[in-house]
Amino acid sequence: xGLDLNELAQNCGEWLRGTGPEPDIVVSxxxxxxxxxxxxxxxxxxxxxxxxxxxxILRERIDLLxxxxxxxxxxxFLDLGELNELDRRFLVxxxxxxxxxxxxxxxxxxxxDPQEQFSVMVNEEDxxxxxxxxxxxxxxxxxxxANRLDDLIEEQxxxxxxxxxxxxxxxxxxVGTGARVxxxxxxxxxxxxxxxxxxxRSLQKISLAVRGLYGEGSQAMGDFYQISNQVTLGxxxxxxxxxxxxxxxxxxxxxxxxxxxxxxESQETLHDRVSRAFGILRTAQTITSEETLHLLxxxxxxxxxxxxxxxATPTINKLFIHTQPAxxxxxxxxxxxxxxxxxxxxxxxxxxxxxxxxGVAEN
Amino acid sequence: xxxxRCEKPATFHITDLVDGEPxxxxxxxxxxxxxxxxxxxxxSEVIPAMAGLIAQAAVxxxxxxxxxxxxxxxxxxxxxxxEFRKQGRLGCPHDYAHFSRELEPLLVxxxxxxxxxxxSPRHSVRDAEQQTQLIRLRxxxxxxxxxxxxxxxxxxxxxxxxxxxxxxx
Ligand SMILES: [Zn+2]
Ligand SMILES: [Zn+2]
Numbered sequence: 330x331g332l333d334l335n336e337l338a339q340n341c342g343e344w345l346r347g348t349g350p351e352p353d354i355v356v357s358x359x360x361x362x363x364x365x366x367x368x369x370x371x372x373x374x375x376x377x378x379x380x381x382x383x384x385x386i387l388r389e390r391i392d393l394l395x396x397x398x399x400x401x402x403x404x405x406f407l408d409l410g411e412l413n414e415l416d417r418r419f420l421v422x423x424x425x426x427x428x429x430x431x432x433x434x435x436x437x438x439x440x441x442d443p444q445e446q447f448s449v450m451v452n453e454e455d456x457x458x459x460x461x462x463x464x465x466x467x468x469x470x471x472x473x474x475a476n477r478l479d480d481l482i483e484e485q486x487x488x489x490x491x492x493x494x495x496x497x498x499x500x501x502x503x504v505g506t507g508a509r510v511x512x513x514x515x516x517x518x519x520x521x522x523x524x525x526x527x528x529x530r531s532l533q534k535i536s537l538a539v540r541g542l543y544g545e546g547s548q549a550m551g552d553f554y555q556i557s558n559q560v561t562l563g564x565x566x567x568x569x570x571x572x573x574x575x576x577x578x579x580x581x582x583x584x585x586x587x588x589x590x591x592x593x594e595s596q597e598t599l600h601d602r603v604s605r606a607f608g609i610l611r612t613a614q615t616i617t618s619e620e621t622l623h624l625l626x627x628x629x630x631x632x633x634x635x636x637x638x639x640x641a642t643p644t645i646n647k648l649f650i651h652t653q654p655a656x657x658x659x660x661x662x663x664x665x666x667x668x669x670x671x672x673x674x675x676x677x678x679x680x681x682x683x684x685x686x687x688g689v690a691e692n
Numbered sequence: 693x694x695x696x697r698c699e700k701p702a703t704f705h706i707t708d709l710v711d712g713e714p715x716x717x718x719x720x721x722x723x724x725x726x727x728x729x730x731x732x733x734x735x736s737e738v739i740p741a742m743a744g745l746i747a748q749a750a751v752x753x754x755x756x757x758x759x760x761x762x763x764x765x766x767x768x769x770x771x772x773x774x775e776f777r778k779q780g781r782l783g784c785p786h787d788y789a790h791f792s793r794e795l796e797p798l799l800v801x802x803x804x805x806x807x808x809x810x811x812s813p814r815h816s817v818r819d820a821e822q823q824t825q826l827i828r829l830r831x832x833x834x835x836x837x838x839x840x841x842x843x844x845x846x847x848x849x850x851x852x853x854x855x856x857x858x859x860x861x
Contacts, residue, residue, distance in 0.1 A: 367785060368830060374769040374783035454781070476811070483813045489785035494799075495808025497785040501795060502802055504788070506810040529701045530693050539701050540721070563805025 334416055338659035341650055342423065342445030342462070347643040349465015353633040354581050356513045356553065356646065358468045360475040360570075363498045363507035364457040364482075365489040371499040372454060380436040380452050384408075387451050390485035391440050399481055401442055409437045415664065418655035424462065426450055447478060454499050455507075457482070468510060468574045472566060475508075495562065505562030510573045514580060517552040517630040518587035521602075528583060536560050537576060551622035551649060556580070588634060603631030611682045615671040621652045621678065640682060648681060695720035766790045768828060826855060 344357040365371060366386070369379050394400040409417060409430065417431040426439050430453045437452040450458040459482070461475040489497040496507040503509075519525045529539050538559045541550060556576065558569045591599045606627035609616075629645045631637040650656055652674050658665050661673055695702045700720035762774035771783030773791060782788070788795060799806050829852050836845035 365785065368826075370769040370784040371782055373775075373779060373781040374771055480814070488813050490813050491785075491788060491808075492812070493807060494788055495810060495812070497788050499781045501782070501798055504799070505803065505805075505808045508810070526694070526701075533693055533702070538721075541700075560803045560805070562799060562803035562808060565810040569810075 334419060335659060335662075337423070337443070337445075338419065338656060341647045344424075344445065344462040344464045345643065345646040345650060346464050347641075347646055349463060349467045351466045351577075351581060352464065352642060354514055354516070354584055355466040355577065356515055357462050357464055358466060358471040359460065359462045359509075359511045359513070359555075360468075360471045361461075361509045361511075362457075362459040362475055362479050362496075363455040363503045363509075364459065364479070364496060365498060366456050367487040367489040369456065372452065372456070373499060375452075377435055383456050384436045384438050384451050386486065387449075387457065387482075388438065390482065391449070393485065394481055400478075404440055404442045406438055406440045409439060410435070415655055415658055419659050422650060422653040422655050425460075427453055427458070429453060430458075447474065449478075449482070455503070466512060466574075466577055468512065468570050472510065472570045476566070503561050506564070506566050506569060508561060508566050508569055509557045510566075510570050511555050511557035512573060512577055513553055513555050514577075514584075515551075515553055515626070515629060516580070516584050517626050518591055519584055520552045522587045522590060524583070524587060528580070532556065532576065535572070535576070537573065550619065551626045553626075553649075588630070592634060599634075600636060603627050603634075603636045607631065607637060607682070610678045612679065613675040615668070616675045616678065617671055618652060618654060618674065621674060622649065625649055625652075644681065648678065652677060693718050695723050697723040761794065764791070826852060829855075 344359075347356075349355070349358070366383060369375060369383055372380075375383070388406050391400065391404070391406060395402050395404055407420075409426070412420075417426070420426045420439065420441075421428050421431045423445065425441050425445060425448045427450065430437055430439070430450050433452075435452070437450075439451065440449040442448070446463065447459070447461045450460070459475060459478055461471050461478065463471045463474075491497060495505040498504050498507050516525060516528075519528055532539055536559045538557050540555045540557070541553065556573065558564075558572055561569070564572070606624040610621070610624050610628060625645055625648055628637060628640070629642060632640060632642055632645065651660065654667075654670055657670050657673050657677065660677070665673055693702045694700070696718055698720060700722070702718035702720055762772065762777070764773045765771065766783055766787050767790070768786045769783035771787060773794065776782055776787070776791070782791075796806055829848050833845050833848040833852070836842070836848060
């Protein structure tokens with residue numbers, strides 16, 4: 330039972346469906362665990378033979394867990410060396426693998442479940458990167474799921490671990506729990522009111538890290554930010570989860586205050602911004618990925634403030650992903666250069682945002 | 693807080709030693725990575741953050757002592773301390789034991805702590821030393837088998853067995 334990437338491209342992961350708590354601001358919750366096999370050197374010193382062996386062992390053990398029905402049978406192991414560049418980029422856009430894993434060389438793989446709730450990267454910076462994603466603010470359930478998956482895999486292999494330092498990782502910044510607990514938040518009003526820097530400064534004071542989504546070379550595209558723990562040693566996984574969870578209500582409060590302020594103090598400007606964004610997205614004949622993210626962010630805000638009524642948040646969530654370069658090409662069924670993509674993207678947006686007829690199925 | 697080298701938010705806070713004076717650096721992930729792994733530059737010219745930290749920890753040690761430290765090599769994976777400083781990545785689990793004295797101040801700087809308090813695996817060998825010993829023995833056994841030195845391989849196998857049975861006792 331394979332996983333068809335073309336089919337996967339048609340829909341969107343559970344984590345984007347806006348079903349969890351606080352879906353207007355918290356898009357998703359994520360837990361990532363870094364693990365290494367005790368018998369092998371870390372990636373910096375692993376030979377190609379080591380890498381192949383690591384991949385083989387993990388594939389074998391994961392298959393065994395599937396046979397025993399302790400892992401879902403439809404979990405698919407994808408050999409990244411065998412996938413073409415477009416498919417690998419598609420998986421990055423989908424947040425199922427990291428950019429580093431997509432762009433590296435040699436034996437490497439990812440195990441993905443079709444609901445996209447979890448993925449296991451093999452031979453990334455560490456031998457294993459276990460990732461679980463959930464829609465909305467649901468950190469406890471996300472941690473529980475990651476913990477269970479970790480326990481299952483741990484029954485099959487020997488992790489590099491020391492009583493003093495915990496899980497041993499290639500980079501000392503991950504040692505200890507090896508855990509990154511994060512939430513992806515949409516903070517357009519804090520960006521518009523220029524308060525976002527202030528918020529980040531206070532987050533850093535309590536040693537939380539902030540990253541933009543698709544952050545390469547651009548600051549926080551679409552006003553999405555990933556907030557995660559910086560420290561992995563000296564705090565338990567529960568404490569780390571709590572640390573991130575505790576800050577979310579404060580962020581929600583700030584963002585909502587900023588939204589209230591915009592509605593109160595500059596209603597016309599705000600309405601104008603949202604309407605223009607919606608107008609451009611519905612009529613443009615050619616549009617870049619960057620402009621799309623920017624405008625979709627305003628539309629998403631507009632929906633959440635009740636200024637746009639005929640489109641739903643999950644539709645916009647889906648468009649954020651589907652208008653990315655690799656997704657567009659998968660959906661079009663062909664490779665497109667950047668100017669053809671800009672035309673294809675505009676046409677896709679027109680089709681799915683046309684007034685009266687919202688063509689995006691809420692799957 | 694913004695990164696000191698670009699517009700992105702700073703997520704790395706590094707204490708570096710410049711002319712013997714500790715200096716705070718605030719960098720984004722990308723700039724920190726570049727900063728911590730000067731690829732082409734001669735390592736003797738730059739004092740990357742980790743070396744700065746080590747200098748902090750080893751007050752009174754001379755430049756020669758630090759140079760000697762850079763030469764230190766993990767007997768298991770072959771990584772030198774200099775290589776680790778340049779790429780910011782360790783070569784094998786044993787490095788945490790082998791370079792423990794040098795890593796300690798780095799861990800304090802990153803995490804403010806040096807002791808794990810979270811979950812632990814239920815099935816792994818707990819004793820790090822035994823674990824690395826087992827890793828080494830398994831490797832040696834593989835090599836012995838590959839070199840058709842079966843006598844040596846069976847000696848090693850017995851050694852592994854005795855460690856494992858002692859552990860399970
Ligand atoms: Zn920077
Ligand atoms: Zn080593």
